[in-house]
Amino acid sequence: MEWLDHFNSSIAYVEENLTGEIDLDRAAQLAQCSSYHYQRMFSYIAGVTLGEYIRRRRMSLAGVDLQRGEKVIDVAVKYGYDSPTSFNRVFKGVHGITPKEAKQSGVKLTSYPMLTFQLTVKGVHAMEYQLIDKEAFHVTGLGLKIEQDMEVAQKRIPEFWNEVSASGELQKLIPVMDQNNPGVLGISLMTSEIQDAWEYVIGVASEDVPEGFAQYEIPAAKWAIFSGTGPMPGAIQELQQQVFQEWLPTSGFEYDELPDIELYLDANPENAQFQVWLPVRAK
DSSP, X not given: OHHHHHXXXXXXXXXXXXXXXXXXXXXXXXXXXXXXXXXXXXXXXXXXXXXXXXHXXXXXXXXXXXXXXXXXXXXXXXXXXXXXXXXXXXXXXHHSSOHHHHTSTTOOOOOOOOOOOOXXXXXXXXXXXXXXXXXXXXXXXXXXXXXXXXXXXXXXXXXXXXXXXXXXXXXXXGGGSOTTSOSEEEEEEOOTTOSSXXXXXXXXXXXXXXXXXXXXXXXXXXXXXXXXXXXXXXXXXXXXXXIIIIIGGGSSEEEOSSOEEEEEEEOOTTSEEEEEEEEEEEO
């Protein structure tokens, strides 16, 4: 699988620069995708964000250095921490002990090995899906701009859903919803107008734009659509991970660099009914 090879090349680059500056755009270039899609794919496939993976790897190596007798301040600087306080906090978050304690003989440390992406045929769960070619359509809703950081996005997006729901703005969209395309949409996108930020949109398919809302165009695409139910957000995150880990590698398709869509047919957080729309293209 060529894309797995590309991802392994990007991981090799990250490993080579754990004691220096890691250029996200360069890592994404080696994976042959945009930084936006690189971080999304990484988190789905690896089960952790790229930022968390880098922290774990750096702290794993830092633990070895401390056991070898290197000074705490030197190790902190080596892995990019100008402040001993921030280094202590991150180190303890990974190992459960302080850097000073890690220098003692016989202490237990945690080691996270280098990732290697490879195809694993699981086949435990049958996956039903639909392939649909859909023309461009419009979505009316509210957008949240987020820095290009998956960890920030994973924290802010659930907060954004709560804010929009509590404000009553979501209910204002129901009357303008296209009845041929029902459901509330959660869309992750990056447009040419947004160079330094991602945008997450909560909205409905609609040609109408009530005051206070914005309209977004979703380009024509081929979508692989997967349905699921369960408590949120865990159920949809589990389905997304399964799609990337099990379906995509053997599907004959590649992840297209277009918006990702979540469609909520019933947004009950205890037992939601939803669909994951993955943009794909033939290899």
